[in-house]
Amino acid sequence: xxxxxxxxxxxxxxxxxxxxxxxxxxxxxxxxxxxxxxxxxxxxxxxxxxxxxxxxxxxxxxxxxxxxxxxxxxxxxxxxxxxxxxxxxxxxxxxxxxxxxxxxxxxxxxxxxxxxxxxxxxxxxxxxxxxxxxxxxxxxxxxxxxxxxxxxxxxxxxxxxxxxxxxxxxxxxxxxxxxxxxxxxxxxxxxxxxxxxxxxxxxxxxxxxxxxxxxxxxxxxxxxxxxxxxxxxxxxxxxxxxxxxxxxxxxxxxxxxxxxxxxxxxxxxxxxxxxxxxxxxxxxxxxxxxxxxxxxxxxxxxxxxxxxxxxxxxxxxxxxxxxxxxxxxxxxxxxxxxxxxxxxxxxxxxxxxxxxxxxxxxxxxxxxxxxxxxxxxxxxxxxxxxxxxxxxxxxxxxxxxxxxxxxxxxxxxxxxxxxxxxxxxxxxxxxxxxxxxxxxxxxxxxxxxxxxxxxxxxxxxxxxxxxxxxxxxxxxxxxxxxxxxxxx
Numbered sequence: 190x191x192x193x194x195x196x197x198x199x200x201x202x203x204x205x206x207x208x209x210x211x212x213x214x215x216x217x218x219x220x221x222x223x224x225x226x227x228x229x230x231x232x233x234x235x236x237x238x239x240x241x242x243x244x245x246x247x248x249x250x251x252x253x254x255x256x257x258x259x260x261x262x263x264x265x266x267x268x269x270x271x272x273x274x275x276x277x278x279x280x281x282x283x284x285x286x287x288x289x290x291x292x293x294x295x296x297x298x299x300x301x302x303x304x305x306x307x308x309x310x311x312x313x314x315x316x317x318x319x320x321x322x323x324x325x326x327x328x329x330x331x332x333x334x335x336x337x338x339x340x341x342x343x344x345x346x347x348x349x350x351x352x353x354x355x356x357x358x359x360x361x362x363x364x365x366x367x368x369x370x371x372x373x374x375x376x377x378x379x380x381x382x383x384x385x386x387x388x389x390x391x392x393x394x395x396x397x398x399x400x401x402x403x404x405x406x407x408x409x410x411x412x413x414x415x416x417x418x419x420x421x422x423x424x425x426x427x428x429x430x431x432x433x434x435x436x437x438x439x440x441x442x443x444x445x446x447x448x449x450x451x452x453x454x455x456x457x458x459x460x461x462x463x464x465x466x467x468x469x470x471x472x473x474x475x476x477x478x479x480x481x482x483x484x485x486x487x488x489x490x491x492x493x494x495x496x497x498x499x500x501x502x503x504x505x506x507x508x509x510x511x512x513x514x515x516x517x518x519x520x521x522x523x524x525x526x527x528x529x530x531x532x533x534x535x536x537x538x539x540x541x542x543x544x545x546x547x548x549x550x551x552x553x554x555x556x557x558x559x560x561x562x563x564x565x566x567x568x569x570x571x572x573x574x575x576x577x578x579x580x581x582x583x584x585x586x587x588x589x590x591x592x593x594x595x596x597x598x599x600x601x602x603x604x605x606x607x608x609x610x611x612x613x614x615x616x617x618x619x620x621x622x623x624x625x626x627x628x629x630x631x632x633x634x635x636x637x638x639x640x641x642x643x644x645x646x647x648x649x650x651x652x653x654x655x656x657x658x659x660x661x662x663x664x665x666x667x668x669x670x671x672x673x674x675x676x677x
Contacts, residue, residue: 190501190502190503190504190505191503191504191505192504192505192506192643192644192645193504193506193644194253194254194438194504194506195440195464195471195473195503195504196248196253196254196255196257196363196364196365197249197253197365198504200363200365200366200369201369202246202247202248202249202365202368202369202372203369203372203373203376205246205384205385206381206382206383206384207383207384207385207386208242208383208386208402208404208405208407209405210405211405211406211407211408212240212405212406212407212408213238213397213407213408213409214238214239214240214407214408214409214410215237215238215239215409215410215411216232216237216238216239216240216409216410216411216412216413216552217239217240217241217242217398217400217407217409217411217412217413218239218240218241218242218412218413218415219241219242219388219400219412219413219414219415219416220241220243220250220413220414220415220416220417221241221242221243221245221246221247221248221250221368221382221384221415222247222248222250222251222252222368222415222417222541223248223252223364223367223368223537223538223541223542223545224415224530224541224544224545224548225241225243225413225415226241226247226368226371226372226375226545227292227371227541227542227544227545227546228413228415228530228544228545228548228549228552229241229375229380229382229545230296230371230374230375230545231545231546231549231550232380232549232552232553233374233375233378233380234378235549235553237552239380240380240381240382240383240407240409241375241380241381241382241383242382242383242384242386242387242388242400242402242407243382243383243384243385243386244385244386244387244388244662244665245384245385245663246384246385247368247369247372247382247384248364248365248368248369250417250664250665251417251508251509251510251537251664252364252365252368252537252541253364253365254438254506254507254508254509255364255508255537255538256438256450256460256462256473256475257361257362257363257364257462257464257473257538258311258359258360258361258450258460258462258536258538259289259290259293259359259360259361259362259538259539260286260290260311260356260359260360260450260536260539261283261286261287261290261311261356261359261539262311262312262313262331262354262355262356262359262452263286263452263534263535263536264313264452264454265313265323265324265326265327265454266279266282266516266534267279267282267283267327267330267331267334268323268326268327268330269516270282270516270517271330273515273516274515274516274517276330276333278517278562279330279334280334281558281559281562282517282562283331283334283336284558285539285543285559285562285563286536286539286540286543287358288543288546289538289539289540289542289543289546290358290359290360290539292542292543292545292546293306293360293362293367293538293539293542294306294360296371297362297367300370300374302366302367302370302371303366303370304362304363304364304366304367304370305361305362305363305366305464305465305466306360306361306362306363306367307360307361307362307446307448307465308357308358308359308360308448309359309360309361309448309449309450309462309463310345310355310356310357310359310448310449310450311355311356311357311359311449311450311451312341312344312345312353312354312355312449312450312451312452313327313353313354313355313451313452313453313454314341314344314350314351314352314353314354314451314452314453314454315350315351315352315353315453315454315455316350316351316453317351317454317455318351320351320454320455321351321352323454324352324353324354324454325352327354328340328354331354331356336356337356337357338354338355338356339354339355339356340352340353340354341353341354341355344449344451344461345447345448345449346447346449346461353451355449359450361450361462361463361464362538363464363466364538386402387402387403387668388400388401388402388407388668389401389402389403389668389669391412391421394408396410397409397410398410398411398412398526398527400412410526411526411527411528411552412526412527412528413528413529413530413548413552414527414528414529414530414531415530415544415548416529416531416665416666417511417531417664417665418433418511418531418652418653418665418666419529419531419665419666420633420665420666420667420668424523424524425519425523425529425565427511427531427652427666428634428651428652430513430514430519430532431511431512431513431514431531431532432480432481432482432511432512432514433480433481433509433510433511433512433652433653434478434479434480434481434509434510434511434512434535435478435479435480435481435490435507435508435509435510435653436458436475436476436477436478436507436508436509436510436535437475437476437477437478437490437491437493437494437505437506437507438473438474438475438476438494438505438506438507438508439473439474439476439494439495439498439500439502439504439505440464440471440472440473440474440502440503440504440505441471441472441500441501441502441503441504442469442470442471442503443463443470443471443472444470445470446463446464446465446470447463448463449462449463450462450463456478457476457477457478457479457497458475458476458477458478459474459475459476459497460474460475460476461473461474461475471503474494474498474500475508476493476494476497476498477490477493477494477497478535481509481650481651481653482650485597485639485650486597486599487507487639487641487642487643487644487648488599488642488643489599490507491505491507491643505643506644507641507643507644509653509664510533510534510535510537511531511532511533511534512532512534512535513532513534515567516534517532517534517562517563517567518530518531518532518533518534518540518543518544518563519531519532519563519565520540520543520544520547520548520559520563520565521547521548521551521560521563521564521565521566522551522564522565522566523565523566528548528551528552529565530544530545530547530548543559543563547559547560547563597639597640600640600642601642603617603618603619604616604617604618604640604642605618606629609673609675610675612628612673613628613629613630613637614626614627614628614629614673615627615628615629615638615640615647617640617645617658619658625658625659626659626660626673627647627656627658627659627660627671627672627673628660628671628672628673629671630671631649631651631652631654631667631671632654632667632668632669632671633649633651633652633654633665633666633667633668634651634652636649636650636651636652638650638656638671641655645657645658646658646663647660647671649667652666653665653666654666654667656670656671659672660672660673
């Protein structure tokens with residue numbers, strides 16, 4: 190079994206080009222996931238000098254950890270939006286998701302992209318009799334919006350459920366194959382992509398942003414932050430507007446590809462889809478989603494995935510999603526000529542694609558009916574007031590919990606904590622007896638780290654930064670490594 194995402198297997202991400210000089214551009218896109226590449230795609234042939242930078246390889250952040258569903262049936266989102274906003278908001282969000290699906294489908298068709306793209310029906314189900322009404326309410330509002338909805342008591346894989354609904358015109362795909370082809374298209378259209386190029390700071394110099402990397406700088410009139418989780422606190426105050434949800438995913442070979450995907454309404458989350466590639470079919474399950482402020486025993490959480498599905502997996506990995514306080518993404522301007530796309534509430538394939546269109550339209554000063562809906566600076570509403578104590582409580586719990594108990598009860602003897610040269614360090618001793626030493630503090634807001642014994646990473650329980658065994662940052666918001674240097 191591989192403790193990594195199935196999407197990373199046998200995918201050609203193309204040649205790496207690193208930034209090797211100072212640049213000046215009209216638009217700089219920071220982040221090489223679906224948000225970043227989709228934004229760049231919509232800026233092709235727009236008479237703008239555009240560049241994209243990615244601190245690792247394109248797609249190897251959150252995009253590589255998704256389940257790759259392309260659907261507008263997203264748990265009971267429309268009932269929530271109707272309740273905490275209004276019916277108009279719910280309908281507009283539905284329209285945005287359908288538009289995102291159409292963008293993906295048309296992009297694949299027009300460019301003849303091979304990315305295991307299949308049309309499937311999407312199901313929403315429950316095995317809890319008390320949750321049936323939630324799904325019936327979702328069915329009612331979808332039908333009010335002219336969506337055809339079917340009812341079931343059995344999923345297409347023959348699993349019995351208490352109640353389920355389904356919709357059509359939804360899809361699944363291989364997200365990294367899709368991004369790999371977008372990368373080729375952008376480079377052919379003279380939009381450079383610089384990988385292994387980390388932006389460490391952004392400052393303002395007259396009317397230009399100055400984005401400094403480890404060796405060079407890029408000056409840009411406009412900057413798009415396609416970062417999953419922005420590394421700065423101000424001006425956007427992300428920790429006060431969002432929580433983080435961690436999920437555990439497994440992929441295993443199965444007899445055949447089934448043309449459906451499904452998710453339940455209650456916690457813990459259960460999600461399923463199928464994948465077909467090179468003659469093999471896989472069942473992909475997602476389970477045990479939780480706020481990262483709690484349940485930090487990753488070994489136990491992966492074990493729960495195995496037990497709940499009664500399976501042995503060929504691949505297992507985890508993912509972290511940003512959950513906003515009012516159920517809508519944050520896409521648009523956060524300052525003059527500074528734009529962001531984040532907070533996709535576990536539905537990143539559609540919302541990242543949508544972000545690409547909304548952000549590019551904002552840059553081009555074109556009309557887009559979703560700009561106000563997704564405005565990152567939108568005002569307070571009932572949902573925000575209700576969720577605000579939860580968000581603040583989660584942030585405080587994560588920070589204090591990381592400081593009080595560093596040596597978790599579930600750790601094996603291979604994990605140790607010491608003080609060397611006046612610095613708090615953490616040590617993992619691998620199977621060959623080699624010590625992997627890191628500083629035990631996330632550079633973002635100084636939370637102590639938790640070791641993930643399954644994926645062999647050091648994870649921040651506050652805002653989701655991740656570091657490899659030797660301290661190299663592999664996932665933000667941290668912008669710096671935690672590699673131990675003797676006498677430093």
